[in-house]
Amino acid sequence: MPVLTDVASGVPQGSSLEQEELFPIREVARLTGVNPVTLRAWERRYGLIVPTRTDSGHRLYSMADIERVRSILEWIERGVAVSKIGKIGKILAKTAPLKALSHLIPSDLVQADYTQWQQQVQAAVSAFDEAHLEQVYGQIFSSYPLTVVFQDILIPLWKQLLLRQDTFGQASEWLFLDGFLRSRVLQRLLLVRSLQPRRVIVCALFDQCRELELLITALFLSSVDSAIQVLAIGQPLDELTLICERIKPKALVLFSNHAPTSDLPRHLNRLAMSLDCQLLLAGDAADLAQSSLAESSIGCLGSEGSIMRQRLKQFLAGNLDT
Incomplete structure (x- = not known):
């Protein structure tokens, strides 16, 4: 007697798979925001997820699998490389929720991982090897979210080289890394620009930053x-x-990493009165000037990437007071 199969899911009727609700990979991608290619990579490369398979080989995910995907995303946002998540204490093999085991990964271990990547970038920069630098750059992006890549790994190294330019060869190394990063950030900006409908202008305040810092803020x-x-x-x-x-x-959005002067609120308020759009301040200056701008119409986005992004979204939606 032939086995009847549910056409929509590919699950054999009457099988044990019917005992719990299972989701195809396209639905998991919609619910979590993780694309199917990444979900398959997490399964094949790292064994982070083990979905059920139908007789025809299609992946089906339980609610526990979906929660695990969300927990992996939380770990990645916290700065843990995806390649490390399943290795430390075999966390994913435990039945406890992943977020409840956060104490198992100390911050110094995360920092050690950052340092390892910085050493690889430094080696490529010291050799002026663009092909190798491109390879390492891609590997870092495959392991971490955008904000961690720049704020915790690449920009700290970029700043170290900037401060050591008095040493012979260091100026050339910094210029090499700076030029490489500026070109890659510009590529990413151009890629997303055509996909997004509304427009925001980002500008340096009194030239108080370098071009790469401005571009990364825009990114x-x-x-x-x-x-x-x-x-x-x-x-x-x-x-x-x-x-x-x-x-x-x-x-x-005006960006500055310099300490604000006493007359900055006056300059910004005058500018805000002449604009038909929201005026916002970002960078270290936004954190330092927040109290002095508290009674004004000028919004402060802060200096941390994910916070800036969230506050901008809220300002544009009219859900965050200045």
Whole structure:
């Protein structure tokens, strides 16, 4: 007698798979935001997920599997490389929720992992080997989210080289890494710009940052549903009103990593009064100036990538007060 199969799921009727609700890979991707290619990689390369298989070989995931995927995402957001998640204490083999076992991975272990990647980047930079640097760069992105890649791994090394330029050869190494990173960040910005409908302008405040820092800030913010337009370093502050009149952005983000001067609130308030869009401040200056701008219409996004992204989204939606 032939075995009857549910057409929609490919699950044999009457089998043990009917005892719990199971989801095909496309539905898991929709529920978690993790694409099917990544889900298969987590299974094949690292054994992080072991879905049920139908007789025809299709993957089916339980609610426990979906929760495990979400827990993996939380670990990755915390800075743990995906390749390390299943190895430390065989965490995923335990029945306890992954997030309940967070004490098993100390911060110094995470930092050691960052340092290992920085050493590989440094080796490629010291050899001026762009092909090797490209390879390491891709491997880092396959292991960590965007904010960790730049904030915790690449930018700290970039800053170290910047501070050591008095030593022979260090200036050339910094220029090599800086040029490489700027080109890669620009590629990513161009990739997402065409996919996003709303527009946000990002501009350096009084040239108080380097181009790479400005571009990375724009990249962090571009994860929101907003096309980001970056203005060149050297943009006059008093001409921003003209630019905003022409472009008609939803928001203008000024970026600075310098300590704010006492007259900064006055400059920003004057600019805000001339704009038809939201004026926002980002970078270290936003953290330091937040109290002095508390009674103004100017919003502070902060200096950490994921927080900036979240606050921008809330400002654009009108759900966060300045």
